[in-house]
Amino acid sequence: MKTLRLALVASVASLALVLPSIALAQTAAPKPPTPGEVTAAKAVAEARDAALADDTVAWDIVEGLTTEVGQRMAGTEAEARARAWAKARLDSLDFKSVRIEPYNMQTWVRGAETAEIVSPFPQKMAITALGRSGATPPEGITAPIAYFPTYADLAAAPAGSLKGKIAFISHNMQPTQDGSGYGFAGPARWTAPALAASKGAIATVIKSVGTDLHRNPHTGNTGWADGQTATAAGALSRPDAENLERMLARGKPVTMKLVLTPRWLGETQSGNVIAEVPGTDPRAGAIVIACHLDSWDLGTGAIDDASGCAIITAAAKRIMAAGGTRHPIRLLWAGAEEVGVFGGAAYGKAHGGEAHVLAMESDFGADRVWRVNFNLADEALKTRVAQALAPLGITRGTGEAHGGADVGAIIEAQQTAVVDLSQDGTHYFDLHHTSDDTLDKIDPADLRQNVAAWVAALMVLGNAPELAPAVAPHGE
Amino acid sequence: MKTLRLALVASVASLALVLPSIALAQTAAPKPPTPGEVTAAKAVAEARDAALADDTVAWDIVEGLTTEVGQRMAGTEAEARARAWAKARLDSLDFKSVRIEPYNMQTWVRGAETAEIVSPFPQKMAITALGRSGATPPEGITAPIAYFPTYADLAAAPAGSLKGKIAFISHNMQPTQDGSGYGFAGPARWTAPALAASKGAIATVIKSVGTDLHRNPHTGNTGWADGQTATAAGALSRPDAENLERMLARGKPVTMKLVLTPRWLGETQSGNVIAEVPGTDPRAGAIVIACHLDSWDLGTGAIDDASGCAIITAAAKRIMAAGGTRHPIRLLWAGAEEVGVFGGAAYGKAHGGEAHVLAMESDFGADRVWRVNFNLADEALKTRVAQALAPLGITRGTGEAHGGADVGAIIEAQQTAVVDLSQDGTHYFDLHHTSDDTLDKIDPADLRQNVAAWVAALMVLGNAPELAPAVAPHGE
Numbered sequence: 033m034k035t036l037r038l039a040l041v042a043s044v045a046s047l048a049l050v051l052p053s054i055a056l057a058q059t060a061a062p063k064p065p066t067p068g069e070v071t072a073a074k075a076v077a078e079a080r081d082a083a084l085a086d087d088t089v090a091w092d093i094v095e096g097l098t099t100e101v102g103q104r105m106a107g108t109e110a111e112a113r114a115r116a117w118a119k120a121r122l123d124s125l126d127f128k129s130v131r132i133e134p135y136n137m138q139t140w141v142r143g144a145e146t147a148e149i150v151s152p153f154p155q156k157m158a159i160t161a162l163g164r165s166g167a168t169p170p171e172g173i174t175a176p177i178a179y180f181p182t183y184a185d186l187a188a189a190p191a192g193s194l195k196g197k198i199a200f201i202s203h204n205m206q207p208t209q210d211g212s213g214y215g216f217a218g219p220a221r222w223t224a225p226a227l228a229a230s231k232g233a234i235a236t237v238i239k240s241v242g243t244d245l246h247r248n249p250h251t252g253n254t255g256w257a258d259g260q261t262a263t264a265a266g267a268l269s270r271p272d273a274e275n276l277e278r279m280l281a282r283g284k285p286v287t288m289k290l291v292l293t294p295r296w297l298g299e300t301q302s303g304n305v306i307a308e309v310p311g312t313d314p315r316a317g318a319i320v321i322a323c324h325l326d327s328w329d330l331g332t333g334a335i336d337d338a339s340g341c342a343i344i345t346a347a348a349k350r351i352m353a354a355g356g357t358r359h360p361i362r363l364l365w366a367g368a369e370e371v372g373v374f375g376g377a378a379y380g381k382a383h384g385g386e387a388h389v390l391a392m393e394s395d396f397g398a399d400r401v402w403r404v405n406f407n408l409a410d411e412a413l414k415t416r417v418a419q420a421l422a423p424l425g426i427t428r429g430t431g432e433a434h435g436g437a438d439v440g441a442i443i444e445a446q447q448t449a450v451v452d453l454s455q456d457g458t459h460y461f462d463l464h465h466t467s468d469d470t471l472d473k474i475d476p477a478d479l480r481q482n483v484a485a486w487v488a489a490l491m492v493l494g495n496a497p498e499l500a501p502a503v504a505p506h507g508e
Numbered sequence: 509m510k511t512l513r514l515a516l517v518a519s520v521a522s523l524a525l526v527l528p529s530i531a532l533a534q535t536a537a538p539k540p541p542t543p544g545e546v547t548a549a550k551a552v553a554e555a556r557d558a559a560l561a562d563d564t565v566a567w568d569i570v571e572g573l574t575t576e577v578g579q580r581m582a583g584t585e586a587e588a589r590a591r592a593w594a595k596a597r598l599d600s601l602d603f604k605s606v607r608i609e610p611y612n613m614q615t616w617v618r619g620a621e622t623a624e625i626v627s628p629f630p631q632k633m634a635i636t637a638l639g640r641s642g643a644t645p646p647e648g649i650t651a652p653i654a655y656f657p658t659y660a661d662l663a664a665a666p667a668g669s670l671k672g673k674i675a676f677i678s679h680n681m682q683p684t685q686d687g688s689g690y691g692f693a694g695p696a697r698w699t700a701p702a703l704a705a706s707k708g709a710i711a712t713v714i715k716s717v718g719t720d721l722h723r724n725p726h727t728g729n730t731g732w733a734d735g736q737t738a739t740a741a742g743a744l745s746r747p748d749a750e751n752l753e754r755m756l757a758r759g760k761p762v763t764m765k766l767v768l769t770p771r772w773l774g775e776t777q778s779g780n781v782i783a784e785v786p787g788t789d790p791r792a793g794a795i796v797i798a799c800h801l802d803s804w805d806l807g808t809g810a811i812d813d814a815s816g817c818a819i820i821t822a823a824a825k826r827i828m829a830a831g832g833t834r835h836p837i838r839l840l841w842a843g844a845e846e847v848g849v850f851g852g853a854a855y856g857k858a859h860g861g862e863a864h865v866l867a868m869e870s871d872f873g874a875d876r877v878w879r880v881n882f883n884l885a886d887e888a889l890k891t892r893v894a895q896a897l898a899p900l901g902i903t904r905g906t907g908e909a910h911g912g913a914d915v916g917a918i919i920e921a922q923q924t925a926v927v928d929l930s931q932d933g934t935h936y937f938d939l940h941h942t943s944d945d946t947l948d949k950i951d952p953a954d955l956r957q958n959v960a961a962w963v964a965a966l967m968v969l970g971n972a973p974e975l976a977p978a979v980a981p982h983g984e
Binding site: 245 | 575
């Protein structure tokens with residue numbers, strides 16, 4: 033609350049000159065560190081700065097996974113190759129107990145996908161099917177467009193009013209550093225197709241939930257109500273969606289031909305890849321750090337999420353090489369995140385009986401960490417983490433940490449502490465779920481900054497005497 | 509030569525302080541303008557600044573053509589729709605003698621196009637066929653890659669050494685303001701497939717001749733020797749080409765499966781669209797200003813070259829509205845430029861018997877004009893043009909003007925004067941010949957700056973007493 037009040041004061045420009053004295057009063061408050069704390073902080077700083085200067089482990093993982101495997105759609109043979117690749121790489125880095133933990137899932141795969149305006153202005157459009165989209169007949173469907181500039185406009189459409197039509201929801205999105213634009217625009221992908229279908233639409237196309245102007249549509253899952261028949265649902269690239277908006281602005285009916293033929297393969301195998309950094313205290317609960325190994329099938333999954341696996345693994349490797357921390361650290365390269373967090377759920381089921389004290393996840397690209405947030409009781413520990421991150425320019429946020437999809441089950445089950453190292457999301461949704469998610473988008477220096485931040489945070493947290501299980505595993 | 513010497517002096521930083529006095533000496537030299545010249549210069553400035561402030565004609569042309577027609581591949585029904593659109597628009601703008609001048613041509617169209625690495629790292633790659641590419645069988649071909657980092661490496665390959673292989677030429681390109689990078693990298697597209705085929709290659713893939721890192725390959729024509737059988741030839745997107753380079757760097761043989769099934773339609777109709785701005789002196793030769801109406805089939809041809817047609821037309825419209833110039837101005841919206849400059853050749857054939865005094869062309873995107881070059885004898889006229897452009901920040905270049913593809917035939921036949929208003933090409937090859945060539949890439953303010961530059965140049969040149977036919981039409 034104090035932090036919030038300071039932020040409000042700072043926003044009043046005329047009072048800016050009084051801030052230095054306030055800041056001095058703030059920093060003067062904590063008691064001086066003990067000699068042991070000084071030594072520990074120095075070790076953290078050295079490890080952090082070494083990672084920033086010369087880490088190559090992270091880059092080699094992203095480079096290797098995107099080059100030697102490429103796309104690794106959940107439940108497919110490509111994801112199985114990725115698991116084998118991951119196990120071999122984690123073994124070669126000397127992690128302990130590296131293993132694949134398989135599970136089965138229902139698997140959806142892309143088919144043909146084309147869209148074209150039939151009239152009044154015939155031309156092809158770039159489209160991709162959303163995950164869990166239904167299929168058109170192989171020859172496609174041709175129908176008039178019903179246009180909804182925003183999600184709210186679709187929601188306001190009367191029941192039955194979309195019968196025989198292709199709904200077009202063109203909800204707009206702008207870049208945001210904290211990724212909040214995704215929450216604003218995401219419903220156009222997550223639920224608009226189901227909503228349109230419930231009002232009679234025979235198919236839905238949306239403006240890509242993304243912030244770029246390239247002809248690369250953004251895929252991603254959509255959802256259906258229980259018992260609802262999935263209709264065809266696709267995303268147009270933003271340039272195509274804008275072109276369609278211009279056509280519609282001319283006031284004549286617009287007819288689209290749509291071919292989307294994804295299909296369900298039935299039950300196939302997926303799996304998590306797990307590796308361990310042993311702790312020095314056998315009674316201390318585990319810190320789980322997660323990323324996801326699967327990717328959408330359009331790009332090579334460089335920023336989503338090879339970079340996350342690369343960052344957490346490079347950081348854990350450095351900590352292991354320095355003798356580890358008091359708490360054991362477990363690496364979770366989760367499978368099948370994109371299509372429904374099957375790997376995270378399987379992890380929660382398989383490991384809910386083991387004590388966890390902290391969960392962290394890296395799944396927001398490869399741009400720099402700019403902020404740290406906590407869901408953690410101890411103020412002194414938060415301060416130590418924030419101080420270890422400050423030289424990297426990382427601010428302490430005022431929000432609560434949430435973890436991420438793959439650690440969601442274990443956080444919910446065990447009420448573990450959570451620390452979020454938030455990456456800059458300004459450009460993330462330019463690439464998210466598109467064919468453009470490739471290695472060339474990653475700046476090696478930014479990747480090293482991430483590794484450095486994770487090294488610093490994990491060293492402080494891994495040795496923290498304050499971390500303990502919040503609730504008994506499996507509520508025992 | 510004086511200009512060149514000045515540039516050399518300026519490049520020596522230690523002498524920079526003496527430049528102001530040299531510049532003063534330069535500007536002091538010309539004789540003072542007459543009252544008539546002052547009035548004329550003022551009218552030019554007013555017309556230029558009005559275009560810069562509020563032109564909408566150019567934007568409406570680009571917006572309309574890309575929305576209502578989209579891609580307009582030469583020789584196809586889409587180009588015919590574009591001609592009808594162009595004629596209607598030029599008529600509605602009140603140009604005189606608007607007409608379509610048809611000609612026939614051999615027409616090539618794209619088919620299926622996929623590429624995938626079969627081993628050692630199976631994954632799909634983004635590819636597009638080059639214009640005039642031969643075809644693989646419908647089921648494709650699978651063959652080992654022979655890798656050439658540069659065009660010179662391919663040239664050095666022994667005769668017969670590529671037998672049974674797919675040649676991969678990964679010649680690199682960097683952005684340049686003046687577009688010279690295209691001359692450096694272009695041969696990888698223009699002639700590498702023919703060269704590789706002559707050494708036995710069964711197909712050729714190249715790194716796109718482009719400067720972006722998106723998964724949108726750059727198409728464009730390739731050429732074959734007389735009597736040579738065309739093989740399949742495609743461009744990989746740069747991210748894919750870089751991925752292939754990384755695979756090859758691992759030292760194992762790389763095998764690709766390639767499907768490219770373009771075909772020739774035989775002879776079809778294309779055409780130029782021509783419109784006139786009458787001159788006030790019936791004996792004065794014509795100024796021809798050109799753009800091209802056709803586009804490649806991947807994008808909507810916004811910057812290549814709807815913007816060129818938009819710029820020259822908006823400028824000519826303003827000049828016509830102000831009563832025209834002494835010389836008549838002819839608008840040439842050429843057909844079939846991309847696939848072999850058939851429209852430009854047809855124009856030269858049909859109109860070589862009419863006196864032309866000047867040729868200009870706009871075909872380098874929609875970014876700002878930064879430089880003017882001349883191929884023009886009269887120094888005073890060049891100075892007047894340069895002075896009219898200077899307030900737009902346009903520098904006088906030291907090179908020679910060349911015109912462009914569509915005015916090439918008439919320039920060669922009549923040795924007409926040429927003025928080049930060079931657009932900034934730094935970002936042009938991010939989009940050139942890709943699916944990303946769409947309206948959203950154009951900044952309306954930049955487009956207006958182009959119109960303003962063309963208004964200024966055409967008003968000065970159109971009224972210039974110095975312009976006269978250099979040689980008799982058709983050498984009579």
